[in-house]
Amino acid sequence: MTDIIQLLPDNIANQIAAGEVIQRPASAVKELLENAVDAGATEIKLIINDAGKALIQVIDNGKGMSETDARMCFERHATSKIQQIDDLFHIRTMGFRGEALASVAAVSQVELRTKRAGDETGTCIEVENSLVIKQEPIAINTGTSIAMKNLFFNIPARRNFLKSNAAEMRHIVDEFIRVAMSFPHIFFSLTSNGAQLFHLEKGTLKQRIIQILGNQYNAKLVSVQENTDYLNVQGFVGKPETAKKTRGDQYFFVNNRFIKSAYLNHAVMNAYQEVIATDSFPMYVLFIELDPAQIDVNVHPTKQEIKFEDEKIVYAFVQAAVKHALAQFSITPTLEFDIDVNIQQSDAVSKPFTQDKQSAAASSNLYQSFTQKNQAHFIDTGKSELKHWKSFYEPSSKPVEEKFEYEKQLPVQSDDSGMDYATADLLGFVKKKKHQFTDDTVFTQLHSTYIIAPVEDGFLLVNQQTAHERILYERYAAALVGRSISIQRSLFPATIELSPQDSAMLNELIPDLLQLGYQVEPFGLNTFVIQGSPADLEEGNEKAAIEHLMEQYKHFSSDVKFSKREKLIRSLAWQHSVKAGRYLNIKEMRKLVEDLLVCAQPNTTPGGTPTYVEFKGSYLQKLFNA
Incomplete structure (x- = not known):
């Protein structure tokens, strides 16, 4: 041996x-x-x-x-x-x-x-x-x-x-x-x-941020500067209006080394909790400086993940530093203390506050709820001056009257079904519908978001946005494997300027965008010209559509299970889908529901969100013990 x-x-x-x-x-x-x-x-x-x-x-x-x-x-x-x-x-x-x-x-x-x-x-x-x-x-x-x-x-x-x-x-x-x-x-x-x-060029941190991320941040940066005995936090965060739907411009540096930390990102998100939407992400470039003995930078081959000796302290300091910066620059919500001239003439201000009035005020439930010990946040549930406070937050019953040409955003019809069957053949669609509608079928829109469609034994409750997203997704998927979407050339092509990283991304997507109806051509350094857009979309919004597409595409960038084309068509489907809050007329509702039901997989979006819920007659009878 x-x-x-x-x-x-x-x-x-x-x-x-x-x-x-x-x-x-x-x-x-x-x-x-x-x-x-x-x-x-x-x-x-x-x-x-x-x-x-x-x-x-x-x-x-x-x-x-x-x-x-x-x-x-x-x-x-x-x-x-x-x-x-x-x-x-x-x-x-x-x-x-x-x-x-x-x-x-x-x-x-x-x-x-x-x-x-x-x-x-x-x-x-x-x-x-x-x-x-x-x-x-x-x-x-x-x-x-x-x-x-x-x-x-x-x-x-x-x-x-x-x-x-x-x-x-x-x-x-x-x-x-x-x-x-x-x-x-x-x-x-x-x-x-x-x-x-x-x-x-050499310069300050703010100048470097603007050089890299673009001039749009020039007047929208808030300085962060907090020095303590344990650590220092400095850098810049974006004002609330710069928040995006994707985690793009977010940078953490510890002792000048770039790191990725979901934990510290959560600290920043908490600081923005009351000033941006929950599904938005703020821009920040933050530098944390602390004793190297408090961290271990050699826990990962790329050195982009590190360990802190005490993560909770760092979390608290970062959150406090960002909150303090936003408050100092009057970014966080504040009360308006400017007094109207007319208020000065009111009886409550001009007349003396007599003993009788003081006694009446002190005996009120409102006064007691804010003066009793440990009752600062107590609200009397009985009869009080606050009994109608909820009425301020009741949604308006007034319907949304804003209309739009919904037909322009759906596939070209080739027969009464409303679906392009050349597209359907490429994806192996089942042409037979599960439910049939007659000319007398009445469709109803609920809260400008849902469509009630009566069927043989019950009704369908259709979410108009997710339904349209499924329709567009299958249409775009067919365009990438078969017949391209027709392009409408622009009389006045729009020019779009992107950051270098977004420019590299768009260059990668140009061939597939052409299949989907967008003719985009490079025009100098980080600049592109949109020569044409899908013929069935309204002209004039090409630039915004491409910008939003890039943001949505980056939303999928961290998910390795998606191919480049899958990310693209999912992004476009979401971007062009009719959103909640849009008024639809009877013809538009019928077309949307019919087109959904001839999809290969009509019941969910590409991401798995339901497009409709079916309520059967037997279930409705049980609800009322019929």
Whole structure:
């Protein structure tokens, strides 16, 4: 019997380690940018070709490395930032494990050029598959330039798992923004395939936020500044009107390191609880500074998840800091204390408050409920001056009279059923309806939200928004696999300008949007022209539709079970569906219900929400003991 356990060769061990550190091009971008920051650079340039698959290059003007350090930096666990075990608990640098460059060299062809300020010549090293194949002195400016070429060239299986260029570029932009946001005093630039996407001059944090997230935040940022003995919280939060339906512009940094924390996000959401809708998400860029001994940053390979020694204290400070900032800038709800001139003339103000009046006021239930001990929030349930308080909150019975051309938002009819059967054939729809309606069938709208449709033995209670969402979803799904939706060219095309990360996302969606009736073309840096929209939609709202589509599409971005096309058609179906509160006439209600019942799966939306509930006659009889 021979021994079977053996040490792995260095190149294989490095590739295994690289699987943790370098998962995609964006992972390498993060590691290289952090190293440049740690080198004390004031200017950092990132150059990308083919979404990082062909080239990732970072050029900085930092302190550079000696010839020996340049060779040593590619060894595993080689670092200048840790000398003893206690150093792990006082980490203030970005990269510290000594695995980044070793992992980079294991999965790509690397060229390193570096020089220190006091050296006459620099050093050039080429590494391939963890082996140094070239080393020579060169003339170079002080600083470091490291280029990764042909990522995963020696691991074809890993390369095949990479997403499309647009998707990978979006991840690169995200990592670039996170590093650039935390160091506004450093110049950053990002160039992709020869086009410069970012040119971020040195400045204040507010200037950096506006440079990255857009000028729309210029007058809508609230400063957060709280200093305590335990930690400091500073940064900016958005005013309530900047809240969006998706978690887009939300950044937490702990000791200048970007982190993801659902726990701290909940603290911010609690601070906004009374000023934004429950389904909206505020914008924030918050920096938490505390003793490194109070946190553990090495609990995850990407270092984006950390552990606090006392999470509850950090939660309380963050929530209090945001609440204080909103209150200080009069963002939270306040009472209006300006007194009307007419009030000054009223009897209650102008006439004296006599002893009789004081006694009458003191004996009232209202006075007692607010003056008795521990009764500050007590309201008398008996007869009192407050007995009609609920009437202020009763909904109005007045119907919503706003009308709209509902027919424009539904599929093109090809027969009396109201469904395009060319579309139905592509999806394998069952053309036979479960319920039939006669010309005498009367449809009723309830609260401008529900439709009551009588059937043979009972009635259907249809939710107009979820029903329309199901109809549009199946229509768009058919358009992506068969006949495209017809496009109506715009006489005056709308121009839309997006943030760089949204721009990368829209570039990825352009081919599928064309199938769905939106003709969108790039027009310069982060700018697009909407040349056409679906022919059955009303003109004039193309720009808002695309903006809302992007927000809704990002809502699904964290759910890996959805494909890109699935996210897109779900987003469009929700975006274009008729919303609750819209008045529908009899013809529109009939068409909506009939189109729903010929869908392949009429009873739920794509997300599983019911579209209608059926009440059968037997059930109704039981309700009344008939």
